[in-house]
Amino acid sequence: MKTIAFIGLGNMGGGMAANLVTAGYKVHAFDLSEDALAKAKEKGCEPFSTVSEAVAEADAVVTMLPNGKIVKSVYTGEVIGKAPKGALFLDCSTIDVATAREVAGLAEDAGYTMVDAPVSGGIAAASGGSLTFMVGGTSEAFAKAQAVLEPMSKAVIHAGQIGSGQVAKMCNNMLLAIHMIGTCEAMALAKRAGLAPQKFYEISSKSTGYNWSLNDYTPVPGVGATSPADYDYQGGFASALMLKDLGLAIDGAHDANATVPLGEHALEIYRAFVEAGNGGKDFGAIFTTL
Numbered sequence: 001m002k003t004i005a006f007i008g009l010g011n012m013g014g015g016m017a018a019n020l021v022t023a024g025y026k027v028h029a030f031d032l033s034e035d036a037l038a039k040a041k042e043k044g045c046e047p048f049s050t051v052s053e054a055v056a057e058a059d060a061v062v063t064m065l066p067n068g069k070i071v072k073s074v075y076t077g078e079v080i081g082k083a084p085k086g087a088l089f090l091d092c093s094t095i096d097v098a099t100a101r102e103v104a105g106l107a108e109d110a111g112y113t114m115v116d117a118p119v120s121g122g123i124a125a126a127s128g129g130s131l132t133f134m135v136g137g138t139s140e141a142f143a144k145a146q147a148v149l150e151p152m153s154k155a156v157i158h159a160g161q162i163g164s165g166q167v168a169k170m171c172n173n174m175l176l177a178i179h180m181i182g183t184c185e186a187m188a189l190a191k192r193a194g195l196a197p198q199k200f201y202e203i204s205s206k207s208t209g210y211n212w213s214l215n216d217y218t219p220v221p222g223v224g225a226t227s228p229a230d231y232d233y234q235g236g237f238a239s240a241l242m243l244k245d246l247g248l249a250i251d252g253a254h255d256a257n258a259t260v261p262l263g264e265h266a267l268e269i270y271r272a273f274v275e276a277g278n279g280g281k282d283f284g285a286i287f288t289t290l
Helices: 011-020 034-042 051-055 070-081 099-111 122-128 140-151 164-192 197-204 239-255 263-277 284-288
Strands: 004-005 027-032 062-063 088-091 113-116 131-136 153-160
Touching: 004 051, 011 027, 011 034, 011 062, 011 122, 011 140, 027 034, 027 051, 027 113, 034 131, 051 070, 051 239, 062 070, 070 088, 070 099, 088 099, 088 140, 099 113, 099 164, 099 239, 113 140, 113 164, 122 131, 131 164, 140 153, 153 164, 164 197, 164 239, 164 263, 164 284, 239 263, 263 284
Parallel strands: 004 027, 004 062, 062 088, 088 113, 131 153
Antiparallel strands: 113 131
């Protein structure tokens, strides 16, 4: 496998594609943004003006797209039937489970192998090649996908059948949203009750309150780990994207007849925050509402 088409070169995709170039792959790149294409070219990718052209000679196609509707449109209109028969498809977008399974079924019916492989780790991890990939697909498809995903990752985990990667992603991000809100509430309470936020961090980060949002992505400026909070909540993981992922989780919960009251409450909190004009701020900025 020598040539990879990478479709979607946004904040995440641009860094991911660059890491594939570093690993020795020939990367055919496409994005609607001319600026993103120019940056990809600087990193060693070969830019193409259409998806169909980018995938025409690809051994594998990696997509990193905004939502399920776009994923389905791109695959059915410009990838399936345009990429060489037998090519491997890896969709790293975060989308609904039903669409992931539908698109994979269409691809497999047309003679392709496909996995869903959403990621965890954010922009810095995408650039640094330290993402976690949660992969849905057959054991054979996963084995093929590993070679493509490993240069972009710190971990590549087989979640199960097709769609399982999306299940893992929606559950993971629902949990992340919940513990970010809880971390913000606890830090705000500590401050109002007279305990310095830095002291609370020093104590809780070494106690049972330990969690990623506190220890590795501290949402209070000047406290704990360096994070978007130290840059006026710019960069990082946009609150609008967290709201999108929470929506996928709640829809998934309804489909599975699962009860997720904290997930639903987190959705309400982030919806209000985004509707107030904060969609572009990092999701840790929920601290500012407290």
